[in-house]
Amino acid sequence: MGHQLIKMKLQKIKIASVIIGVLVPICLVYISTNQFNNQAPKCSIKTITVDELLKSFIRNETIATQQYLNKVIQVRGKISSIGLLKDNQVEIALKGTRYKSILCTLNPEQLFGIINSIEINSEVLIEGKCIGFLNDVYLKKCTVFKSVKQNC
């Protein structure tokens, strides 16, 4: 009798482990992809195109720095490259002129699942903190939104 009870308990544990083992990864993937696809860009944040942002820095770097440094902005443009920096940060470049672009390092929280969800040449809206201009404009802690349209 006791032996049968132990057997039944063991079976229940086995079934529970299988359910947890299957469900947990499915839930994680669902949460991560859903977060990327459904998160909406904030309407209160200034939105600008790649061209407009680059032009303002090229026209007058001092004024543009005062205007954008440390500000969270949304930039609309086409992805020209996706690369991995040596410190494992993912850097996305938005296409600008031949030598100038917008370089965005991604928010680590958004990394999971993102690489498979975006493509070169796709139109995106990127939200990030502007940290300055060298030859390119740099944004950090970026979040990528696939849909360029905002419901504001």
Added chain:
Amino acid sequence: MKNILFLLLIFCSINASSQSRYITKNGHIQFFSEAPLENIDANNHQVAGILDLTKNEVAISLLIKSFKFDKSLMEEHFNENYLESDKFPKASFSGSFQSKEVINPNKNGSYPVTVDGKLTLHGVTKAIQTTGILTVAKNQVIAKTKFQISIKDYNIKIPTLVIKNIAEIVDVTVELPFTLETK
């Protein structure tokens, strides 16, 4: 015939000069401070630079806010209290280098160089000299150097309370993978 030869010579020289500019956007600079209470290691992998092998000149620039630290609190102090990155968002270096050998971009090899230039950090510009190695390999030139800077020289003030946490002399390690600029 002479005119054709002259034009050909001009074309070749223009071509040669256009083949000597190299650029990078993913250079690496590391700051390392060894102090009695702790070691601080900061890395920036978004260093931009231009290397001109015809003029033997190099120029690099970086954003202070691109430095990453192990501890986010350290990063905050570095930006807000020591380097004041809102006031001085960039650091830059421009200089020229000498090599005992002529650096041939078409021939793979390593060339020891001496670099003289001006480093601007925290709004202060100082002349520095360092030695380094330029390694030429297939349309790529990797520049490596190590030098030390005194934080006092750049008017970086450390509060007495944390004086044992930050070294007065900081090691700077530079690695710049330049690729040939395409026209």
